[in-house]
Amino acid sequence: MDEHFAFSIQTGSAEPIYRQLVEHVRRRVASGQIRAGDEIPSVRELAQALAVHPMTISKAYSLLEAEGLLERRRGLAMRVAPQHQRAQPAASRIELLRPALSRAAAEARQLQLPKHTALKLFEELLDQDPTT
Amino acid sequence: MDEHFAFSIQTGSAEPIYRQLVEHVRRRVASGQIRAGDEIPSVRELAQALAVHPMTISKAYSLLEAEGLLERRRGLAMRVAPQHQRAQPAASRIELLRPALSRAAAEARQLQLPKHTALKLFEELLDQDPTT
Amino acid sequence: MDEHFAFSIQTGSAEPIYRQLVEHVRRRVASGQIRAGDEIPSVRELAQALAVHPMTISKAYSLLEAEGLLERRRGLAMRVAPQHQRAQPAASRIELLRPALSRAAAEARQLQLPKHTALKLFEELLDQDPTT
Amino acid sequence: MDEHFAFSIQTGSAEPIYRQLVEHVRRRVASGQIRAGDEIPSVRELAQALAVHPMTISKAYSLLEAEGLLERRRGLAMRVAPQHQRAQPAASRIELLRPALSRAAAEARQLQLPKHTALKLFEELLDQDPTT
DNA sequence: GTGGTCTAGACCACT
DNA sequence: GTGGTCTAGACCACC
Known part of the structure; x- marks a missing residue:
């Protein structure tokens, strides 16, 4: 297990x-x-x-x-818990991601990074090996 | 000041x-x-x-x-410090963003969110009011 | 302990x-x-x-x-730290002594003391009771 | 001047x-x-x-x-000051060197450096370019 | 005016 | 038990 x-x-x-x-x-x-x-x-x-x-x-x-x-x-x-809601729809799950992503966005703004630069990095990281 | x-x-x-x-x-x-x-x-x-x-x-x-x-x-x-590197190029600044974004990416993977969903949220957050 | x-x-x-x-x-x-x-x-x-x-x-x-x-x-x-360099060889440890000794040497020169006089004092001090 | x-x-x-x-x-x-x-x-x-x-x-x-x-x-x-003692004899001047050298000796002992190693470094430093 | 050091003590978080 | 953070405030040294 x-x-x-x-x-x-x-x-x-x-x-x-x-x-x-x-x-x-x-x-x-x-x-x-x-x-x-x-x-x-x-x-x-x-x-x-x-x-x-x-x-x-x-x-x-x-x-x-x-x-x-x-x-x-x-x-x-x-x-x-059996009565616990099972897998939530993506629309709901996305809320669990918001805090971490919101913080990253705030940092990106403070660094005055172009939007596309930040997005490109995020995309790369999403593709990476899950162990990293 | x-x-x-x-x-x-x-x-x-x-x-x-x-x-x-x-x-x-x-x-x-x-x-x-x-x-x-x-x-x-x-x-x-x-x-x-x-x-x-x-x-x-x-x-x-x-x-x-x-x-x-x-x-x-x-x-x-x-x-x-005068001898300190002045404003770093975006290529270098991006490294300061990596830790926060890497963490968000890891969470997105664990949530098994589709890539485009995560990217869309990030884009929205980047556009938000810079209150932070 | x-x-x-x-x-x-x-x-x-x-x-x-x-x-x-x-x-x-x-x-x-x-x-x-x-x-x-x-x-x-x-x-x-x-x-x-x-x-x-x-x-x-x-x-x-x-x-x-x-x-x-x-x-x-x-x-x-x-x-x-486990990954920290363990006991360093004398050749490396000597570097930790350099600043204090360098300062003493500068003072000796300013005092225009003969080299052997300064060396003799240092030797005596090295032999002293390690109360410090 | x-x-x-x-x-x-x-x-x-x-x-x-x-x-x-x-x-x-x-x-x-x-x-x-x-x-x-x-x-x-x-x-x-x-x-x-x-x-x-x-x-x-x-x-x-x-x-x-x-x-x-x-x-x-x-x-x-x-x-x-005219009445001030002029150049002091080496035996007296050496006392002005003692504090700095005493401290260096204490550090050498804590580092457990062999005596000759410390002395050798001091000798080198005494020979160095005064601007260093 | 500047920052540095130290104490006393509260409160928090983690293991 | 461990270390961390923060406050309140004293006192020092330097420029």
Whole structure:
């Protein structure tokens, strides 16, 4: 299962690990890569796989549970809440992209970069190898 | 002079004030809006204008000095290092945009958004009111 | 651990405490007394041991991180960057001595002291009790 | 006269300009390069030559006057106090070198450099071009 | 006037 | 527990 999930985190990043996990899961669910009812890796399992403190994983899962995306089942692995909305339409998913893109746009303006230059870079980056 | 500089910070942001300042100045210099040799506002002056503690400003300035962008002159206002590269060409400035845009691209991929959808949003955001 | 580290500072000195710490750590690492991967004392711990404000320690550590010598790990103690050059060979360490010695040489010349006189004094001082 | 004096200061140094001047003069007098009765450049003259604020020069001169090395004469240029001890013997001059050399020795010990290595570097530096 | 250093202490975020 | 950020304010040094 770990392999299908392919959680990836960057310990050196400015973004805290638990938040990287939360947003990662949100996007996976929104895009339909993880579906309602799917089990997710246990805290310990994932903690070991990512070489992270279990409490960090736990915190992320708790937040996702609080927002109703995950569901805790006593003695069993957590799973994506069945009643949770499945893959959202692109029109809705796009809103999850807005914050990051809005920030990039603000920086581009401050740098006084021509619009086409910024767009060209973005297009290149969208085409890149997903591991980068 | 404050008006020409128009430093802007957001106190509620997750990004620390001192770092907002650092990156703000970097972009201003890279885009040529502040040029080599220009004096920057004094610590106290800017602190008062932004309603921030002087040490916060000082910390930002110190970091910019450490990276060679600002120059300290004892007893005088700091200024952009004269030997510093002036306004960088777009080809170079674009590199300052890459991190933010790279992150947005990664998110777009995770959301499995069609390329043109992401590009369209970015284009819209680039056209927006430069309130940031 | 404090004892092994034996950080020493002089509060009365003209050199600021945080800089004394920075250079102390640099030399310890260069000489191999502290090695890549070693943890350094926590900010609070060292602050208490030296009877100094924690922020002063923090400032020193931040500078060492900025130059890539220390590595920050969120929620954990900082440590010497693993990828950092371990103990440097004498040929390289000597460069860290050059500034202080260069200054002394300039003064000796201005004083028009015979070379052997200056050298003799230096030799004596090198033999002295390492109280510093 | 400026040429014979050849005051040299480094504005980028950590040592304040006024102190560089004070110690420069002390060493020149101690070594006999400037003798009792010699006139020194006026504040304005030297300030212009060094591109430094006149008050900085004035502060240095005042300190030297306070320690009895210089003498103020109304309406005339300051001069080295006639009663001031002329060139001091090497045995005495060496004491002026001790602080800088002591510091270098302490650093050499912390770097765990072999004695002969440090001595060799010092010897090289003593032989170097005085302008360095 | 300029910036620098340090202290005291609150509050936050992360592991 | 770890470090980070910020404020309030004192005191110093320099120009």
